[in-house]
Amino acid sequence: MSSTRFDAEARQGLAMVSPPLIYAVLMLAAPLITILAYSFFKDGYLEVVREFTLENYRAVWSDPIFHKVMARSLGVAFAVTLATVALAFPVAYFLSFVVPPERKALWIFLITIPFWTSYLIRVFLWKVILGHNGVINSTLTGLGFIDEPLGFLLYNVQAMVITLAHAYAPFAILPIYVALEKIDRSLLEAGRDLGESRLMTFWRVTLPLAMPGVVAATLIVFIPTIGDYVTPELIGGGKMPMVANMVQANMLALDNKPMGSALAVTAMLIVAVVSVIFLFLNRRFLRVKQ
Amino acid sequence: MKGSGLRIYAIAYLIFLYAPILLLPIFAFNSGTIIAFPLKGFTADWFMQMLANETLRRAFLNSLIIALSSAIFATCLGIFAARASTRFDFPAKTGIMGLIMLPLVLPEIIVAMSLLVVLLAIGVQLSIFTVILGHTLICLPYTIAILSTAFNSLDKSLEEAAYDLGETKWSAFRLVILPLVMPGIISALLMSFTISLDEFIIAFFLAGNEPTLPTYIFSQLRFPKSIPVIMALGTVLVVMSILLLTVAEYFRRRGVARTGGQDHGGFL
Known part of the structure; x- marks a missing residue:
């Protein structure tokens, strides 16, 4: 009896989920599988030749430009992630432990608003701030501090890191905040009662329990950052491509779809491997059940 | 202190x-x-120039059509997914929901590129319709996140009471469940509308020659002369986003209050 009930429920559930599922299969799974298949095909003139080859991957892995671009992407993404998570942690801590409960929703709303407002415009604004005739340069020359506009502000890796760290800042706060909210407050009192100082309680109780949130924040910032297209284009001036720009150039400008696909698949693999290693290093914290 | x-x-x-x-x-x-x-x-000249610009008006209209359509499609699909995941147990649930939620963590360039390759391969003409396809896909996970909260805080006994009183499945859904999750639905609609309105990458690759507001902005950034107008346009866009989000947040909170849940704040 109970098994037929379960079957009925399973059928109903599957029927209910099928419209979004079919949509995701057609618009997401199928395209991703196509990219994977293309990466093993040959590039012919104006078309893709459906013949199995590992040549694309061989070319990608031995391409010094790809090494450089991938290293730059990883470097930028690491720096951005580190900056974002480190800067976000105290804010998340403040939200969870200091802000009174009735004000929390307002604070979170204030923090998430910039994240939802035009990403492109926020990136472009950094170009306005750091540019040759930008806000910083024109202010400094106007005040007479410098004679010539500073040239080192824009079109370099540091500018890209600042821009991306600003763009993804709110992203890091929420997962850390959620993890901190889950901490049983009596554990902290217990730590204090057992004679630990405030700092030691934080170090030995709060921080380990917050680590799942920190890990989630790290990945949630790292993954989209490494695939960013707009910032290298605008802030890097097109001369500092990251992996997304390289994929796009191969897919469209050079019209070598198998090569572009192999690049995209390789980049996704590298991101996946880095994420898995990161999760593995933090497995101690993730096992903790609260 | x-x-x-x-x-x-x-x-x-x-x-x-x-x-x-x-x-x-x-x-x-x-x-x-x-x-x-x-x-x-x-x-206020820059705003005047903005209003007088023909291409910009076209981009604005395109963006509105895309955002409205994507919001409606994504929210409809999101209702099915959120209802299924909160109410039913079915095989491969984690995998299925994982696939649907995947665009949340996938870089947009991957979504855009893979979709573009497939659309070109099967010979679909790029237009605002293809942008709607992409935007529906990336808005879907956000609508599910919002709607799941709405469906989750629903008291199952209300639905059962409706059945006991002789309502059919559909009429119980329409008369009891739908009104209770309505604030969540409105919040999901506004949220996806805002995401679509601001989205650049997918629109950039899938729109063909049709401008949207973000791709128009991107095309103008090279010309120092048009920057003041872009600043005016940016102001309008940001004000619109903030207004929409504030209304979305208002409905989300009302939804939580109506179903008697506890407010944990925030969209995520």
Whole structure:
């Protein structure tokens, strides 16, 4: 009896989920599988030749430009992630432990608003701030501090890191905040009662329990950052491509779809491997059940 | 006072988050043609030029059509997925929901490129319709996140009471469940509308020759002459986003209150 009930429920559930599922299969799974298949095909003139080859991957892995671009992407993404998570942690801590409960929703709303407002415009604004005739340069020359506009502000890796760290800042706060909210407050009192100082309680109780949130924040910032297209284009001036720009150039400008696909698949693999290693290093914290 | 250092830090952090955005209205109303301090004088010219621009009007119309369609499609699909995942147990649930939620963590360039390759391969003409396809896909996970909260805080006994009183499955859904999750639905609609309106990458690759507001902005960034108008346009876009989000947040909270749940705040 109970098994037929379960079957009925399973059928109903599957029927209910099928419209979004079919949509995701057609618009997401199928395209991703196509990219994977293309990466093993040959590039012919104006078309893709459906013949199995590992040549694309061989070319990608031995391409010094790809090494450089991938290293730059990883470097930028690491720096951005580190900056974002480190800067976000105290804010998340403040939200969870200091802000009174009735004000929390307002604070979170204030923090998430910039994240939802035009990403492109926020990136472009950094170009306005750091540019040759930008806000910083024109202010400094106007005040007479410098004679010539500073040239080192824009079109370099540091500018890209600042821009991306600003763009993804709110992203890091929420997962850390959620993890901190889950901490049983009596554990902290217990730590204090057992004679630990405030700092030691934080170090030995709060921080380990917050680590799942920190890990989630790290990945949630790292993954989209490494695939960013707009910032290298605008802030890097097109001369500092990251992996997304390289994929796009191969897919469209050079019209070598198998090569572009192999690049995209390789980049996704590298991101996946880095994420898995990161999760593995933090497995101690993730096992903790609260 | 406890945490006053942290409070100062948090406020400084908020200022850092908002400072660049505050430059938009400052330069949108500045009469100087270059974006630099000191400011020249007050003008509304850039907004006038913005309104008079033919391509911009077309981009605005395209963006509205895309955002409206994507919001409706994504929310409809999201209702099915959220209802299924909160109410039923079915095989491969984790995998199925994982696939549907995947665009949340996938870089947009991957979504855009793979979709573009497939659309080109099967010979679909790029237009605002193809952008709607992509935007529906990336808005879907957000609508599910919002709607799941709405469906989750629903009391199952209300639905059962409706059945006991002789309602059919559909009429119980329409008369009991739908009104209770309506604030969640409105919140999901507004949210996806905002995401679609601001989305650049997918629109850039899938729109063909049709401009949307973000791709129009991107095309104009190369020309220093058009930057003041872009600042005016940016101001309008940001104000619109903030208004939409505030209304979305209002409905989300009302939804939580209506179903008697506890408010944990925030969209995620």
